[in-house]
Amino acid sequence: MISTATTLAGSNFDNCMMNASGVYCMDSDELLAVENSKAATFVTKSGTLQPRKGNPEPRYFETEFGSINSMGLPNNGVDYYLDFVSQDQINHPGKTYFLSITGFNLAEDLELLQKVTDSDFAGVVELNLSCPNVPGKPQTGYDFETVDAILKAVFDVYHKPLGVKLPPYFDIIHFDQMAEILNKYPLSYVNSINSIGNGLYINDDTETVVIKPKQGFGGIGGEYVKPTALANVHAFYQRLNKDIQIIGTGGIQTGKDIFEHILCGASMVQVGTALMVEGPVIFERLTAELEAIMAEKGYDNIEDFRGKLNYL
Numbered sequence: 001m002i003s004t005a006t007t008l009a010g011s012n013f014d015n016c017m018m019n020a021s022g023v024y025c026m027d028s029d030e031l032l033a034v035e036n037s038k039a040a041t042f043v044t045k046s047g048t049l050q051p052r053k054g055n056p057e058p059r060y061f062e063t064e065f066g067s068i069n070s071m072g073l074p075n076n077g078v079d080y081y082l083d084f085v086s087q088d089q090i091n092h093p094g095k096t097y098f099l100s101i102t103g104f105n106l107a108e109d110l111e112l113l114q115k116v117t118d119s120d121f122a123g124v125v126e127l128n129l130s131c132p133n134v135p136g137k138p139q140t141g142y143d144f145e146t147v148d149a150i151l152k153a154v155f156d157v158y159h160k161p162l163g164v165k166l167p168p169y170f171d172i173i174h175f176d177q178m179a180e181i182l183n184k185y186p187l188s189y190v191n192s193i194n195s196i197g198n199g200l201y202i203n204d205d206t207e208t209v210v211i212k213p214k215q216g217f218g219g220i221g222g223e224y225v226k227p228t229a230l231a232n233v234h235a236f237y238q239r240l241n242k243d244i245q246i247i248g249t250g251g252i253q254t255g256k257d258i259f260e261h262i263l264c265g266a267s268m269v270q271v272g273t274a275l276m277v278e279g280p281v282i283f284e285r286l287t288a289e290l291e292a293i294m295a296e297k298g299y300d301n302i303e304d305f306r307g308k309l310n311y312l
């Protein structure tokens, strides 16, 4: 019997796929749509201390090969997501959900985690260190010393399952340096990648950018980013100690893409742009396509091939 089930952060999931934070997770309607799909679970939009309107529109645009976005962390505030998930846990005892959070400095990160500690939330926290779209704010994941300081402070006070959402890295030395930092902490997982920050997409007819914020600069997702996503998943798989698992995000449109992320070492995958395009029904197609590939290759479960990428 072929199974696409997986284990992550100490929890069992009946499928290895879910939404990516930012997609289909802004409010209870969207979160319930993912919950009621073939996805194993959901992750919320990154919650901040206060609700945010985000950047001016248009701030999202779908292109032939993916998407560009500069949402600017619009969200209903961490309390909204804590209330929703705490209630959802009651309706689905034993199910594990993911809460994404992001502060604008270390003090805010710690205040967000204190709110989680004080709540009934019993799932997994995803600390977003990689939003590229808040004007004037850097992608924390590119500041190695700050990531080290944040993780030290976080794990001094927070002792439940927690992972980090990282930006893509493009230099082998950066994989080495980031993995050295990450290996110092009891992380449940690393989620690679967030969008490739500050890309630019142009409408040739009007000779104009397609999103308003930041003169059109925005995070790139979709087919464009799969090679970078696979490289980041595999680079961290090669370097991280094995109790830090990997969620693979980036460029997933088919079961074949999921197969490749798992071959690179991912224990779970998140779907962003393609989910935005197709809606939560995509998880039925993706599951069927992955199962078909596994059947064809004689794999019963994802551990049969996870991380077993061959080199020449």
Ligand SMILES: O=C1NC(=O)NC(C(=O)O)N1
Residues within 6 Å of the ligand: 022, 069, 070, 071, 072, 073, 074, 128, 130, 131, 132, 133, 134, 194, 195, 219, 220
């Ligand atoms: O972490 C994020 N990544 C993105 O690509 N966009 C969103 C956002 O802009 O809110 N956040």
